[in-house]
Amino acid sequence: MSSVNSAHSVVEPGAMSKRIAASIVIAYAVITMIPLVWIFMTSFKSPPDSISYPPKIMFQPTLEGYCNLFTTRTRQTSEYIASLGTPTSTCDETTRSRNMVIAGPSNYWPRFKNSLLIAFGSTFLAVSLGTLAAYGFSRFRVPLADDLLFFILSTRMMPPIAVAIPIYLMYRQLGLSDTALGMILLYTAVNVSLAVWLLKGFIDEIPREYEEAAMIDGYTRMQAFFKVVLPQATTGIAATAIFCLIFAWNEYAFAVLLTSGEAQTAPPFIPTIIGEGGQDWPAVAAATTIFLVPILVFTILLRKQLLRGITFGAVRK
Amino acid sequence: MAEVILKGISKSFGETRAVSNLDLIIADGECVVLLGPTGAGKTTTLRLIAGLERADSGRITIGGYDVAQEAPAGRDVAFVFQQYSLYPHLSVYENLAFPLRSPARRLGKDEIDRRVRDVARMVRIDHKLENRSTRLSGGEMQRVAIGRALVRRPSIFLMDEPLSSLDAKLRAELRLELKRIQKELGATLLYVTHDQIEAMTMADRIGILAEGRLVQIGTPRDIYSNPANTHVAARLGQPHINLIPVDVLPDGRAPAGTRTVGARTEHLEISLGGNANAQIDWVEHLGDQNHLHIRVGDCKLITLANPYLPVKPGDKIGLALKNPLYFGADGNRMY
Numbered sequence: 001m002s003s004v005n006s007a008h009s010v011v012e013p014g015a016m017s018k019r020i021a022a023s024i025v026i027a028y029a030v031i032t033m034i035p036l037v038w039i040f041m042t043s044f045k046s047p048p049d050s051i052s053y054p055p056k057i058m059f060q061p062t063l064e065g066y067c068n069l070f071t072t073r074t075r076q077t078s079e080y081i082a083s084l085g086t087p088t089s090t091c092d093e094t095t096r097s098r099n100m101v102i103a104g105p106s107n108y109w110p111r112f113k114n115s116l117l118i119a120f121g122s123t124f125l126a127v128s129l130g131t132l133a134a135y136g137f138s139r140f141r142v143p144l145a146d147d148l149l150f151f152i153l154s155t156r157m158m159p160p161i162a163v164a165i166p167i168y169l170m171y172r173q174l175g176l177s178d179t180a181l182g183m184i185l186l187y188t189a190v191n192v193s194l195a196v197w198l199l200k201g202f203i204d205e206i207p208r209e210y211e212e213a214a215m216i217d218g219y220t221r222m223q224a225f226f227k228v229v230l231p232q233a234t235t236g237i238a239a240t241a242i243f244c245l246i247f248a249w250n251e252y253a254f255a256v257l258l259t260s261g262e263a264q265t266a267p268p269f270i271p272t273i274i275g276e277g278g279q280d281w282p283a284v285a286a287a288t289t290i291f292l293v294p295i296l297v298f299t300i301l302l303r304k305q306l307l308r309g310i311t312f313g314a315v316r317k
Numbered sequence: 318m319a320e321v322i323l324k325g326i327s328k329s330f331g332e333t334r335a336v337s338n339l340d341l342i343i344a345d346g347e348c349v350v351l352l353g354p355t356g357a358g359k360t361t362t363l364r365l366i367a368g369l370e371r372a373d374s375g376r377i378t379i380g381g382y383d384v385a386q387e388a389p390a391g392r393d394v395a396f397v398f399q400q401y402s403l404y405p406h407l408s409v410y411e412n413l414a415f416p417l418r419s420p421a422r423r424l425g426k427d428e429i430d431r432r433v434r435d436v437a438r439m440v441r442i443d444h445k446l447e448n449r450s451t452r453l454s455g456g457e458m459q460r461v462a463i464g465r466a467l468v469r470r471p472s473i474f475l476m477d478e479p480l481s482s483l484d485a486k487l488r489a490e491l492r493l494e495l496k497r498i499q500k501e502l503g504a505t506l507l508y509v510t511h512d513q514i515e516a517m518t519m520a521d522r523i524g525i526l527a528e529g530r531l532v533q534i535g536t537p538r539d540i541y542s543n544p545a546n547t548h549v550a551a552r553l554g555q556p557h558i559n560l561i562p563v564d565v566l567p568d569g570r571a572p573a574g575t576r577t578v579g580a581r582t583e584h585l586e587i588s589l590g591g592n593a594n595a596q597i598d599w600v601e602h603l604g605d606q607n608h609l610h611i612r613v614g615d616c617k618l619i620t621l622a623n624p625y626l627p628v629k630p631g632d633k634i635g636l637a638l639k640n641p642l643y644f645g646a647d648g649n650r651m652y
Contacts, residue, residue: 217416
């Protein structure tokens with residue numbers, strides 16, 4: 001009897017459709033994961049293994065890619081290398097086996113730090129400004145609110161790179177070229193429209209009664225905002241922050257155009273690795289693997305906020 | 318607790334007049350219930366007193382002070398909303414302590430704790446203080462919401478249909494408790510509802526609102542037996558008062574100019590076996606009493622009857638008026 005019921009249940013899908021859905025999801029996940037797995041594998045291959053044909057599935061893992069990523073090396077005669085003392089580290093040893101010595105650290109770590117600073121800085125700014133603006137649009141009678149919101153959205157109606165040249169010229173004039181501040185401002189400007197729109201939706205869902213109750217309970221509107229609205233908007237803020245972070249973290253075109261030295265982020269730096277000492281794919285793969293870590297950690301940390309329903313309130317309608 | 322005076326208050330939202338020229342005095346320790354249909358301006362009146370809306374004109378004084386320039390936080394009022402009443406991210410204890418922890422009140426930790434526990438006992442929620450506020454039943458939530466208002470000892474309690482989202486049994490229970498608490502504290506309370514039973518049982522005085530105007534204010538007894546017009550008469554009494562044209566039933570005492578006669582159950586006399594001028598359409602059995610649907614000519618009336626009254630649909634009966642209410646052409650009462 002129960003099996004008959006479940007077969008006709010409106011809310012519970014049948015076993016067959018569940019299996020089909022699961023296999024589609026799994027297939028999709030596997031297909032999306034293949035390039036990532038490939039990059040991860042390549043980062044542990046030796047340079048000859050990485051370009052061998054047919055590609056090697058089984059190989060002797062090595063940290064050479066990571067060594068090469070974080071160091072610059074110079075080629076030396078074998079006599080010179082033999083004259084050196086015992087290698088001080090695994091990297092030292094690997095490098096010497098290729099007839100090279102470590103000359104110093106590479107630029108990857110500074111570029112990676114730039115990426116962290118710029119991406120998290122711009123995300124913080126965009127989400128903060130976005131939350132305040134969204135709250136304003138949601139709660140107050142803003143003159144021309146609809147037009148303003150459309151105007152804010154319209155900044156996303158063309159690819160940001162379409163304005164690259166004016167921005168390039170502007171930044172040169174303002175002295176913002178190749179500065180972390182310039183990149184933070186730029187990514188904030190691009191992200192803030194998305195943040196306002198996303199967050200306005202979330203804040204609209206929070207009933208005004210909570211703030212009104214808090215204001216009657218002896219709080220100012222600002223205090224009510226921090227005590228009552230923000231805690232309930234965490235889901236939306238987390239989701240928005242992840243979107244903003246992913247954009248700022250992965251952005252390539254502006255980074256190439258506007259940064260070249262001091263403020264260069266990791267994305268434009270990674271391709272330059274290829275040029276330095278032949279096609280060092282393991283180093284590139286290592287750079288990419290490390291590059292993926294922060295966004296992965298951030299997403300996992302905020303997973304709970306993302307998955308939690310938007311309304312979890314004490315609301316009985 | 319304090320006296321609250323509204324004088325000539327008006328408020329419009331765009332084209333709509335929500336409250337118009339409202340005068341109302343709520344005495345210290347008094348419970349006034351505003352009764353009226355949706356859109357009559359009840360909630361707006363509360364929000365105006367709380368400072369959540371600004372009046373277009375008029376004066377509001379709380380405890381003798383004009384509060385026109387005060388933000389809600391400065392008015393020392395407590396508000397119980399119809400719903401969305403608890404902060405969902407806080408526990409029951411934190412919800413109750415929230416008003417006391419406001420920067421405007423600098424209370425010590427022990428004082429807050431003592432008051433929270435006192436009030437929790439009063440609204441009978443002290444066994445669930447550590448619960449998340451989302452893990453409560455509807456009745457418990459509203460208890461906490463009422464507790465959050467009580468914990469402050471404000472000048473006036475404003476309650477906006479605090480019981481309307483509850484089921485009938487809980488509503489009856491909380492209604493009694495609320496009245497008990499109000500009496501115990503001698504609280505000044507302005508209570509808004511569209512439920513006439515709540516109004517009748519809780520109010521010291523009932524104010525009837527219609528289209529933003531205060532139509533009549535008085536004791537429940539007074540409003541019930543001496544309604545100023547047909548609108549007020551229709552708000553109270555179950556079943557609804559029968560408003561019938563003056564010449565439908567024989568009655569020699571109607572004053573000149575009477576257009577409508579208002580007849581509640583107590584104004585109708587049913588006689589069996591005499592002169593039949595009416596017919597029973599059908600009978601609704603409610604258990605302890607019956608609703609009789611009666612037809613007189615083209616007019617339909619509803620009245621209560623003893624369940625043992627031997628009538629059935631189709632029966633002819635005699636129906637006579639007994640001191641009914643008379644209303645003129647404009648709907649106002651004729652004496």
